[in-house]
Amino acid sequence: MRLFSTILLLSAAVTATALAQGVTSPFTVAESGRSYATLGDAIKAIGNGRGTVLVAPGSYAQCAVQQGGDLTIRAQKPGTAILDGVACEQKAALVLRGRSSTVDGLIFQNLRVPDGNGAGIRLESGNLTVSNSLFRNSEEGILTGDAPGNSISIDKSTFRHLGRCDRDLACAHGIYVGRYGSLTVTRSRFDQGDGGHYLKTRTPRVTITDNSFDDSAGRLTNYMIDLSNGASGTISGNEMVQGRDKDNYSAFITVAPEGREQDSTNLSIANNSASFVPGLQRNSSFVANFTGDAVKIGPNRLAGGIKITDRR
Template identity: 75%
Template sequence: MRIMSTSLLVSAAIASTALAQGNAAPFTVAETGQGFASIGDALAAIGDRRGTVVVAPGSYHQCGVQQGGDVTIRAVTPGTVIFDGVPCEGKGALVLRGRASTVDGIIFQNIRVPDGNGAGIRLESGNLTVRNSLFRNSEEGILTGDYDGGQVVIDKSTFRKLGRCDRDLDCAHGIYIGRLASLSVTNSRFDQGDGGHYLKTRTARVTISGNSFDDSGGRLTNYMIDLSNGATGTITGNEMVQGKDKDNWSAFITVAPEGREHSSAGLVIEGNKAGFVPGLERGSTFVANFTDDAVRIGANELAPSMKVKDRR
């Protein structure tokens, strides 16, 4: 499993903060060479076209909204750029509503909003690709709306100290993908959740492969993977460790707990490893299926006290 070292991301970002403070134009549109003082102005300059915003090293207390186009937002060096503590529109550090968006090598942290859904990235239209990025200490890492045809791809990224279930508000989660076409999450890490699920999706199709779900430092968390309305696809080669401080420890993976909107017949779950922190044994279920769809559960390495599956 190849996941970018979080310690390298953090140390690089801290060391480079001063550079941004001395750079009058830290956001550069690669295609034109034009520089801007804010991410919002750089995105506006691209408009409805295709373009890349290259971000200089530093910690930025600002946010940006993409109103159109096909835009890439890329750190000069992965892990040297932090968007810290400032949401746009009461939603997220980046609010994306273009045709397509790519985010590469960015750290998002300390995003909170009154409705409890403060996210590093809020996706409202188009496709999204996220690579080599870190989401931490926020209410949500990535949150999307519901719309036809959207595809989300996440690779080599970390989701840490995210989620919440408090203040009589709906829970927030590490990743919450709405009613889009598909979700792919590969080679990524989820840990130290603060409530809700680590990965929640309503997409019709999923690829969840080669990830680490480490709940040993979690607090009042729920499921590792929640396929809220069912899905086809694959969940393979993941490692999952359940911790002691759970709000709901009954299952690791759930299929359609909020109602069946998609068939899960043929969903493949195999080659995963799941267990508990040392000294803990529970009768948790690996896959809790809330439908009669024939989910294909292959060979997985499970703790002795776990049940492979149940129908709920």
């Protein structure tokens, strides 16, 4: 199902530019019916209120900043609206600092900035919900600041050809969530990483379920899931395949490798699968625990050479 969804997104993207020809005001505020030439103008029209911007099919060399309010940005048809290669404030295609933000059905691609953190979305405040979206060929998919009172939810989305660890800069990752209150990632796909971790978070609570982490075509990647400071919650139903070209292949999941800030005794890791690409033989750990917390590791399907856990 995840593969089928990704194919639909990619197929739709191929025709998006052609569909946009002749559309001079492709960004419509649903509540007013008014259309705008730029996404930024449509978002400004909503201001500190609540509203939805509908995006017509097309590839747009645009970016936008949300300064307040409760904003939804939704593709009229999932996978046909592309934000391509332009980063606002040298940060991201979307810089979000409102009360809440919802992104549905968009494609973000080709984002690069001088500090190496060019992202599809830079979240600076408020709650975030992302669904049916594709992040590809950029330095980072989603990057956030700290907002302990807020939450992030990601569903049915793909993160492809993201991350980097070069130019003597701090690494970028597929997703990097700071000290938000909670993170939920479900039914999503991570693949073909270009460095860093696929999913890195400092949130104290996580729900990471029913995702695919396919590192078979990754390059110089690190961990699948990095709980940088520990966390409680659930990691379940995920499929993980480790590739050959790794910067660090010593673990699939890490708990507090950058220092324990959260109690991880209520972290449950069960019913996942972990393996290597065919023909690869090496030793790794499924869970590397950098704390003395007794993480609850239930039954998981692990290939030969992968030990359940180790204390580091």
